[in-house]
Amino acid sequence: xxxxxxxxxxxxxxxxxxxxxxxxxxxxxxxxxxxxxxxxxxxxxxxxxxxxxxxxxxxxxxxxxxxxxxxxxxxxxxxxxxxxxxxxxxxxxxxxxxxxxxxxxxxxxxxxxxxxxxxxxxxxxxxxxxxxxxxxxxxxxxxxxxxxxxxxxxxxxxx
Amino acid sequence: xxxxxxxxxxxxxxxxxxxxxxxxxxxxxxxxxxxxxxxxxxxxxxxxxxxxxxxxxxxxxxxxxxxxxxxxxxxxxxxxxxxxxxxxxxxxxxxxxxxxxxxxxxxxxxxxxxxxxxxxxxxxxxxxxxxxxxxxxxxxxxxxxxxxxxxxxxxxxxxxxxxxxxxxxxxxxxxxxxxxxxxxxxxxxxxxxxxxxxxxxxxxxxxxxxxxxxxxxxxxxxxxxxxxxxxxxxxxxxxxxxxxxxxxxxxxxxxxxxxxxxxxxxxxxxxxxxxxxxxxxxxxxxxxxxxxxxxxxxxxxxxxxxxxxxxxxxxxxxxxxxxxxxxxxxxxxxxxxxxxxxxxxxxxxxxxxxxxxxxxxxxxxxxxxxxxxxxxxxxxxxxxxxxxxxxxxxxxxxxxxxxxxxxxxxxxxxxxxxxxxxxxxxxxxxxxxxxxxxxxxxxxxxxxxxxxxxxxxxxxxxxxxxxxxxxxxxxxxxxxxxxxxxxxxxxxxxxxxxxxxxxxxxxxxxxxxxxxxxxxxxxxxxxxxxxxxxxxxxxxxxxxxxxxxxxxxxxxxxxxxxxx
Numbered sequence: 001x002x003x004x005x006x007x008x009x010x011x012x013x014x015x016x017x018x019x020x021x022x023x024x025x026x027x028x029x030x031x032x033x034x035x036x037x038x039x040x041x042x043x044x045x046x047x048x049x050x051x052x053x054x055x056x057x058x059x060x061x062x063x064x065x066x067x068x069x070x071x072x073x074x075x076x077x078x079x080x081x082x083x084x085x086x087x088x089x090x091x092x093x094x095x096x097x098x099x100x101x102x103x104x105x106x107x108x109x110x111x112x113x114x115x116x117x118x119x120x121x122x123x124x125x126x127x128x129x130x131x132x133x134x135x136x137x138x139x140x141x142x143x144x145x146x147x148x149x150x151x152x153x154x155x156x157x158x159x
Numbered sequence: 160x161x162x163x164x165x166x167x168x169x170x171x172x173x174x175x176x177x178x179x180x181x182x183x184x185x186x187x188x189x190x191x192x193x194x195x196x197x198x199x200x201x202x203x204x205x206x207x208x209x210x211x212x213x214x215x216x217x218x219x220x221x222x223x224x225x226x227x228x229x230x231x232x233x234x235x236x237x238x239x240x241x242x243x244x245x246x247x248x249x250x251x252x253x254x255x256x257x258x259x260x261x262x263x264x265x266x267x268x269x270x271x272x273x274x275x276x277x278x279x280x281x282x283x284x285x286x287x288x289x290x291x292x293x294x295x296x297x298x299x300x301x302x303x304x305x306x307x308x309x310x311x312x313x314x315x316x317x318x319x320x321x322x323x324x325x326x327x328x329x330x331x332x333x334x335x336x337x338x339x340x341x342x343x344x345x346x347x348x349x350x351x352x353x354x355x356x357x358x359x360x361x362x363x364x365x366x367x368x369x370x371x372x373x374x375x376x377x378x379x380x381x382x383x384x385x386x387x388x389x390x391x392x393x394x395x396x397x398x399x400x401x402x403x404x405x406x407x408x409x410x411x412x413x414x415x416x417x418x419x420x421x422x423x424x425x426x427x428x429x430x431x432x433x434x435x436x437x438x439x440x441x442x443x444x445x446x447x448x449x450x451x452x453x454x455x456x457x458x459x460x461x462x463x464x465x466x467x468x469x470x471x472x473x474x475x476x477x478x479x480x481x482x483x484x485x486x487x488x489x490x491x492x493x494x495x496x497x498x499x500x501x502x503x504x505x506x507x508x509x510x511x512x513x514x515x516x517x518x519x520x521x522x523x524x525x526x527x528x529x530x531x532x533x534x535x536x537x538x539x540x541x542x543x544x545x546x547x548x549x550x551x552x553x554x555x556x557x558x559x560x561x562x563x564x565x566x567x568x569x570x571x572x573x574x575x576x577x578x579x580x581x582x583x584x585x586x587x588x589x590x591x592x593x594x595x596x597x598x599x600x601x602x603x604x605x606x607x608x609x610x611x612x613x614x615x616x617x618x619x620x621x622x623x624x625x626x627x628x629x630x631x632x633x634x635x636x637x638x639x640x641x642x643x644x645x646x647x648x649x650x651x652x653x654x655x656x657x658x659x660x661x662x663x664x665x666x667x668x669x670x671x672x673x674x675x676x677x678x679x680x681x682x683x684x685x686x687x688x689x690x691x692x693x694x695x696x697x698x699x700x701x702x703x704x705x706x707x708x709x710x711x712x713x714x715x716x717x718x719x720x721x722x723x
Contacts, residue, residue: 014276058466059466067339068305
């Protein structure tokens with residue numbers, strides 16, 4: 001099963017490498033990883049998307065906690081959370097399909113960020129479902145290039 | 160006060176109570192060595208940096224203190240890697256200081272530069288690159304604290320040359336606190352309560368004790384716990400010495416080369432009490448068939464050890480000594496329940512006794528010298544009071560099987576990583592920690608050649624380490640596998656006629672050399688060597704094709720033992 005982990009770490013050099021090498025050394029897989037500073041500049045937050053059964057997830061969580069620079073590990077998948085990803089897509093744009101691309105962008109509330117004679121570059125944010133739906137619609141039109149940030153995620157507030 | 164980096168380092172070592180540093184000088188650590196010289200700090204010069212780490216490791220395992228190494232940059236650092244990985248696998252507290260090129264040169268492929276922090280990231284508990292002299296006091300404090308607390312392990316501190324030269328006004332912090340590091344020492348009281356309920360209900364219990372018991376100095380508590388309950392106990396390779404193997408309740412080691420009784424007992428048990436052990440593959444055999452009828456209680460300070468290989472019913476994260484102390488306390492006032500469980504377990508002990516009598520550890524005496532006989536005689540001659548180091552392979556397994564370990568911290572062996580060449584430098588480190596003890600390295604003719612250069616260290620400091628080579632002219636354990644699983648195709652395991660003359664070799668180093676070829680020479684020669692109180696090699700020519708048995712083939716269940 002897919003899990004989204006939120007990992008609070010010390011903002012020091014080498015920490016990303018410690019986390020990444022932990023995953024590779026133990027044969028855990030990383031689907032995506034995002035990292036940036038938090039409000040407290042001495043800390044960074046990593047959002048890691050990974051896969052594993054219960055026993056593997058228990059190991060991943062414990063092994064992460066064992067790293068000296070890791071402050072806190074939360075498995076968001078056990079709770080209610082919001083996740084978003086930002087994707088840039090460069091699509092082949094011809095006279096005939098340019099309008100269709102713009103329509104799709106509009107439906108998904110994306111943004112055109114770059115235009116050339118032959119291409120349109122689109123920015124879109126959203127969760128998994130939205131992003132893959134849009135990619136599926138654009139694919140037949142000819143995707144030239146795609147760049148994704150990987151997922152960031154946050155717990156929902158308790159209501 | 161204003162001090163240079165090198166002075167701060169020396170001050171830090173003194174504050175941490177370090178008595179001795181094992182090391183090897185070089186360009187990047189010249190300033191540190193200059194301070195060591197000026198301060199006349201105790202330093203043991205090894206002959207290879209791997210030897211420095213193993214020696215510090217032997218020092219640490221035998222004394223319970225933190226072992227300290229100092230090496231130079233580049234190859235100095237990379238040579239420590241095997242030693243560090245060895246210590247990491249067996250949870251030995253070490254602090255390794257490595258020199259580094261000056262900070263402006265880092266990343267420039269400078270002379271003797273290696274990214275040792277990157278290289279050792281996955282085999283240290285933690286590591287540091289010191290970028291500013293002001294950070295040094297804090298980092299030294301943290302390094303020692305992390306190395307010895309929680310589940311111990313090696314910590315590396317990389318020291319760029321300019322940082323060692325730089326000076327600053329520094330003060331040493333009184334307390335160490337590391338934001339993301341808070342080991343759990345006290346076991347959860349609810350889990351301990353549940354464990355006790357299972358213990359009182361057991362019919363076929365077994366205690367399975369590992370190196371964690373020794374690391375947490377919990378031998379006395381373990382012994383009390385075992386004897387009060389009158390439960391049988393088996394130990395891992397790393398756990399030997401935690402409970403006297405001479406006691407009737409002790410079944411010896413379990414696992415691949417464990418005793419018949421220990422492997423049968425754990426396979427048929429209905430309750431396994433794992434204490435400071437980690438269900439290593441050499442212990443469990445085929446994991447699906449390990450203790451299939453048993454509920455499992457697991458006491459360990461490292462949460463990642465619990466439910467890693469095997470699903471545990473009652474996890475207790477905590478220090479073995481403290482958890483056992485609480486268990487013993489809880490058991491007070493439940494004497495009636497203790498008596499009841501003892502009565503219920505009696506038939507189980509009888510069954511175990513039958514297994515023990517059916518296939519005890521044994522070997523046949525023949526004309527050729529049997530390696531097991533040599534190990535037994537070492538035990539008898541030293542009264543079990545020696546510190547035994549081993550290399551890796553058959554020598555290690557025979558030492559584990561046939562030397563009767565009765566005290567903790569007397570068996571130094573590379574259990575997890577299985578590092579050939581560990582024994583001699585580890586014995587040297589143990590002898591430094593215990594100048595009056597009899598320290599013996601039980602070696603093979605293959606392994607001893609992996610760090611033989613440390614003979615020079617033993618001689619230089621007059622450390623009377625005795626190296627007993629069980630010389631079968633083979634890389635015996637590998638040969639044993641080739642014999643059993645590769646139709647006796649002995650690919651590159653025969654060392655016959657290509658080994659050095661070990662007597663001459665010993666003499667060349669200025670040590671004593673003995674060669675034993677006949678059974679009746681074994682005891683007198685060992686006696687002579689032990690009495691001489693000088694570094695010595697005793698090269699014992701043993702039966703070439705002797706194997707280590709019982710043996711559970713890799714991946715088989717523990718009950719599928721090859722007995723001869």
